[in-house]
Every structure is written in structure tokens, then in C-alpha cells.
Amino acid sequence: MFDRRNTERKRQIMMQYMHDDTEFMDLECTPTTCEPLSNVDNEEDVVEENSGIEGYEENVVIEETLHTSSGEVVGTIYGKAGTTYFDCRVSAEHLERSEYVSVVHDDYGPVLCQVGTLVRKSNLTLEDANDADINKIDDVVSAHVDVIGYRDNRGLLMSPRTTFRAGSKVTRADQDLVKSILGLKINPKTDGYIGLLHGHGIPVALNINELIQRHACILAKTGGGKSYMSGDIIEELMKHNVTCMIIDPHGEYGAMRDAGTKGEILELMRKTDMRSFLPPTKKAIETLREEGELYSVTDLINVLKEDGGAKNAVLITELEYIDSMGIFAKRGNRIDELVENGKTTIINLKGVPPDIQQLIVKRLATFMFELRKKGSIPPMMFVVEEAHNYCPQAEHVMSSKPLATIASEGRKFGLGLMVISQRPAKIDKNVLSQCGTQIILKVTNPNDLKAITASIEGLTTGMSDDIQSMPIGMAMVVGAGIESPLLVEVRPRESRHGGAGVKILGDD
Known part of the structure; x- marks a missing residue:
């Protein structure tokens, strides 16, 4: 019989053996300082022999002494x-x-x-119910x-x-049978610890190689703990020196880093009628391209002035405003410079309009896939928060195709995809179906439940009920070495969680 009273004690014991010296990256895409990850081609192992998490063997021994069957x-x-x-x-x-x-x-x-x-x-x-003993x-x-x-x-x-x-x-x-049949053995060199098996206190870990090679999804309702869970997994990837890039639309992941400088959004450019600007802008760009040299916003303004300044006055004014903001550097950041071996980069898109976010994700996903095919960047995990905005089921947006390409072909080149969403039913089914690892927290929307049920093999009626009633801190996990869906008590984060909601009223 398992003892529920020892849950927090087990968590504390496990935490004694976790690394506490991992540095996290800056919001402005400054990477963490980690040891390099050896290059991997095609479907070879992403994680090679390294120190991993010290004390995993001791963890297992400790847990065995806590339970008897x-x-x-x-x-x-x-x-x-x-x-x-x-x-x-x-x-x-x-x-x-x-x-x-x-x-x-x-x-x-x-x-x-x-x-x-x-x-x-x-x-x-029914008749005897009121008077029954x-x-x-x-x-x-x-x-x-x-x-x-x-x-x-x-x-x-x-x-x-x-x-x-x-x-x-x-x-x-008994514990031995549960561990044996479910395959709950931790290899500290290749596995990332995510929590304890509910009701048994047995440590549960994901195989890092399978997690990356076969893609993953984290799904939960708003406030269900998906960002917290993703933070756990990213911590484990960092401990194993896996290269990561995170699309962070709400600026939540910056809390994982040490204190550093923060960027400031001065002002969002006001909306304008872009349709009237397209013909003259296109003409000006074609003129500059014919000259065969790199051009700047200033060059674009000069061409528009030469081609009838009066009729292009409004467009010129807008471009001069953009140029004055300094958002276009003479030399931009190369995609391969954002991806550093064994480091994690956060692309903070907080405050960026949705269509621009989609454009950024498209460019990043497209270039990373091509660079990975050539072996120009290391094997890596591409983490996409609020994935339903970048690869929606109902419509095709700019970022849909490259993400679908990574989902279907990325594993061959060592480019993993992790999609995170509060609306599973709104994610492109072609992307969701490619996720070999599913991590499900509390979900109550009927359409989302149908999407989850369709994507997880071996999900029973009882498990479907569990998904709707799971407390915060509990997750259903399958894949990455876990062959049957498990209820897992999610481990505590080692870094600060930045995804909590804003408190409106104080405690006083």
C-alpha cells in the first residue's frame, strides 16, 4: 500500500541530487553557458556520455526503501x-x-x-433512501x-x-513489477528526470534522444501548468547540454535566467493602410535589386523620392519614422549565430504583433531546417509556445508549412520540435500527430479532449477522466521511453517560474 503522506518528502529527497549550478540565458537571446554537444547526424543519439544528473543511482535506492508491497x-x-x-x-x-x-x-x-x-x-x-440505516x-x-x-x-x-x-x-x-513492466529505469547519461509516478513514488524520466528525435507536445488548459512543465523539460535538456531555441510569445521563459539587462519596447508602430503602399514599395525594391547591391531603408527612401516624391509622401514619412527607430541594423543577426552548440536561446516576442510573430517563426524554422540538413548547426530542440497560433488547424499561416516540415522530416536530421498549447484542437493535426511524446496536464474542453484522445495510443476511459480532473502539478505522460500512459507528479522547478498569472488583489 502506498503512503501518500510521504509525497513531499520524496520530492525533497530527489531534489537533493539535482544540479543547482545551471546558468540560464538572457531574454535578449543571450545563450547559456553549457558544455558543447557533440554533433549528431541523422537519427543517431543526440545525447552522448556525459555526467548527467549526479546521484540518480542513489535516488532509485532511496525510493525503493520508502515503499513496501x-x-x-x-x-x-x-x-x-x-x-x-x-x-x-x-x-x-x-x-x-x-x-x-x-x-x-x-x-x-x-x-x-x-x-x-x-x-x-x-x-x-429510491423509496427507502431517506429512512435507511x-x-x-x-x-x-x-x-x-x-x-x-x-x-x-x-x-x-x-x-x-x-x-x-x-x-x-x-x-x-508490487513496486518491482510496476518498475519492470513500465520500464521505469533511469540512465543518468541519457534520461531527464521529470517527477514521481503517482501513488508509488517511483522516479520517472524521459529519454532525451527519443524526446528530440520523435518530437513532443505539452497540452493543458490555461493555468494548467504547461509552461511550468516545459520549464522542467528544458532544464533537463540544458543539463544534458542539448542545444535549444524557444519561441516565447509572452516573455515567460526569461524568468529562468540569472539577472540581466532587459530590452524595452518604446512604442508599437501605428496601423496604416498597407495596400496603398505595396506598388511603389515593390517598384523601389526591384530597382535596388537590379543594382545588385545590399540596400538599406535610406536607399529605399531615396528611390521613392526620385520616383515622384509627392505621390509617395505618406510612404516616405512612414519609412523615415521606421529608419529613425533604428530597428534595422546595418548587419542583422545570422540565424546560425542564434544557435550555439549546447546552449539555449529564447526568442522573446512579447508585444510583437501576431502576423510579425508568424513571420519570425517562419524564418527561424525554415533556416534552422536547412542549416540542420547541411550540418551547419548542432542537433537541437525547437520549442514553440502557443503553437496553435503558428500552425493552426483551421487556416494556413506563414509559419504553418515550415513547422509541418520539421514535424514530418526533422527527425531525420536531428531537429526536434516541441509544441506547447492550451488549445490542442486548434493545432494542425499533421503536426500534433507527429509528436511521439505527449505530456498532458488538466484539459476540460470537449473538443480539446477529442483531439488528445485521437493522438494518444492506449488512452483508456479512466485516463480520459483523469485528464479532466487532474490537480495542478500532475501530468499524464507517454513516449520518450514511456510505453504506457503514466500519471506523474511533476517535479519542482529549479529555476524561477515566469508563467504564473498576474495577481489582481493583494493578500492584505
Whole structure:
């Protein structure tokens, strides 16, 4: 029987073994200081041997001493029993939904299962309900149990191919069986720790290579903890010296860095009727291109003045204003200069209009894909917050195609994609379906739930219910070495979280 009282103690024990010396990057795209990551071609490992997180082996030993399993009988199989589910009459005083149980199968030995739904039936009728003596009510609890599987002699997770026998005893799964069947073993060289298995306190980690090579998504409703969870994963990527770039539309990830200088938005350029500006601007640009040299905003203004200054007066005024702002440098930042081996770069787009954000994401995604194909930049993870704005399902925007290209082809070149969104139903299904690792926090919108259910294999009815009722700090995780969806108590962040909502009223 697991002990829920020790949850915080387990968290604290795990935290004693986490690195506390990781430096985080500046908001203005200043990269972190990390050791270089060895170059990787195609689908070879992204993470090679390095120190990882010290003390992982000790973590496992500690956790094993915190729990003991009695193999207590909790019920008996009755009625329908298939190869992927069975019904169980519950005899234990306490059994929870999503709890792990086991049954000894005639052909396959111990099989790990999970409680899906619980129902209590009684002989109390509607007419007698008001006057009933609770101590005299006869009732029985039944459970619908989903089968996870067993490990064959090759170590593969398999489902039974023959049914369970009615009358078989159902017991609480012991820790060793849970760890073995679910594959909960941590390799500190290649795995990133994300939290504890709910109800068991077993450390859960993601394989960094699979996380990058097969892409990932983090989905949750507003305030569900998706930015907090993504921060955990980014911390683990940084510990393993993985190169990252983060599209940060709300300026949330800057809180991960040490104190540094911040940029200041002076003023957003006012809206104008751009259509009237297009013909003369296009003509001026074509003129400058024919000359075959690099040109500036000043050159563009001069051409417009030469080509009838009066009729282009409004456009010239706007361009002169833009030129005075100094937002166009004589020498721009090269994309490959933003991506540094083993470092993390945050592209802070807070305050930038949506269409400009999409343009920036398009340019970055396009160039990174081409540069990675040539091997000009290291293998990396491209993290996109509010992904439904950059690759929406309902429409095609500037950034849709390059993100879809990375999702479908990036793994071949060591370019991983992590999409983060509060509206899964609004993300391009072609992108979401390519995410081999899914991390789901609380979601309640029916359309979003349908999108999630369609994208996750092995998601049971009970798990779908869990997604709607999960508390903050809990996540359902599958992929990156995790073969069956798990409920995970998310580990505490080591850096400051910048995604919390604004407090309107004080505590006083």
C-alpha cells in the first residue's frame, strides 16, 4: 500500500541530487553557458556520455526503501474477461481509480493492469433512501480494469493473447513489477528526470534522444501548468547540454535566467493602410535589386523620392519614422549565430504583433531546417509556445508549412520540435500527430479532449477522466521511453517560474 503522506518528502529527497549550478540565458537571446554537444547526424543519439544528473543511482535506492508491497488481494475477476480488460469484484476496503494491480495469467505469468472505473452497487432503493440505516445497507464495489501487459523474454511490452480466467485473484502490484513492466529505469547519461509516478513514488524520466528525435507536445488548459512543465523539460535538456531555441510569445521563459539587462519596447508602430503602399514599395525594391547591391531603408527612401516624391509622401514619412527607430541594423543577426552548440536561446516576442510573430517563426524554422540538413548547426530542440497560433488547424499561416516540415522530416536530421498549447484542437493535426511524446496536464474542453484522445495510443476511459480532473502539478505522460500512459507528479522547478498569472488583489 502506498503512503501518500510521504509525497513531499520524496520530492525533497530527489531534489537533493539535482544540479543547482545551471546558468540560464538572457531574454535578449543571450545563450547559456553549457558544455558543447557533440554533433549528431541523422537519427543517431543526440545525447552522448556525459555526467548527467549526479546521484540518480542513489535516488532509485532511496525510493525503493520508502515503499513496501504486500501483494494484498483486492478482488476477484468475474463476468466478462477479455485480453485487454476484465471486471473485478473489489474486496479491499480501499482501491483507487488508476491504481496498479496485477493478475497471474495462466499462460504469461504476472500481468500488470490498471483500475479504470469503480462502481458501488447497493440494495438501497429510491423509496427507502431517506429512512435507511447506513449500517444495514448491503453493497458491493466492482472495478473495470484495463490490462497494460507483461514483458516477454526479449524485454518487449506485450498484451496477453488469451483471456484471463474468471475467479482469478487480483492483487496490488508490487513496486518491482510496476518498475519492470513500465520500464521505469533511469540512465543518468541519457534520461531527464521529470517527477514521481503517482501513488508509488517511483522516479520517472524521459529519454532525451527519443524526446528530440520523435518530437513532443505539452497540452493543458490555461493555468494548467504547461509552461511550468516545459520549464522542467528544458532544464533537463540544458543539463544534458542539448542545444535549444524557444519561441516565447509572452516573455515567460526569461524568468529562468540569472539577472540581466532587459530590452524595452518604446512604442508599437501605428496601423496604416498597407495596400496603398505595396506598388511603389515593390517598384523601389526591384530597382535596388537590379543594382545588385545590399540596400538599406535610406536607399529605399531615396528611390521613392526620385520616383515622384509627392505621390509617395505618406510612404516616405512612414519609412523615415521606421529608419529613425533604428530597428534595422546595418548587419542583422545570422540565424546560425542564434544557435550555439549546447546552449539555449529564447526568442522573446512579447508585444510583437501576431502576423510579425508568424513571420519570425517562419524564418527561424525554415533556416534552422536547412542549416540542420547541411550540418551547419548542432542537433537541437525547437520549442514553440502557443503553437496553435503558428500552425493552426483551421487556416494556413506563414509559419504553418515550415513547422509541418520539421514535424514530418526533422527527425531525420536531428531537429526536434516541441509544441506547447492550451488549445490542442486548434493545432494542425499533421503536426500534433507527429509528436511521439505527449505530456498532458488538466484539459476540460470537449473538443480539446477529442483531439488528445485521437493522438494518444492506449488512452483508456479512466485516463480520459483523469485528464479532466487532474490537480495542478500532475501530468499524464507517454513516449520518450514511456510505453504506457503514466500519471506523474511533476517535479519542482529549479529555476524561477515566469508563467504564473498576474495577481489582481493583494493578500492584505
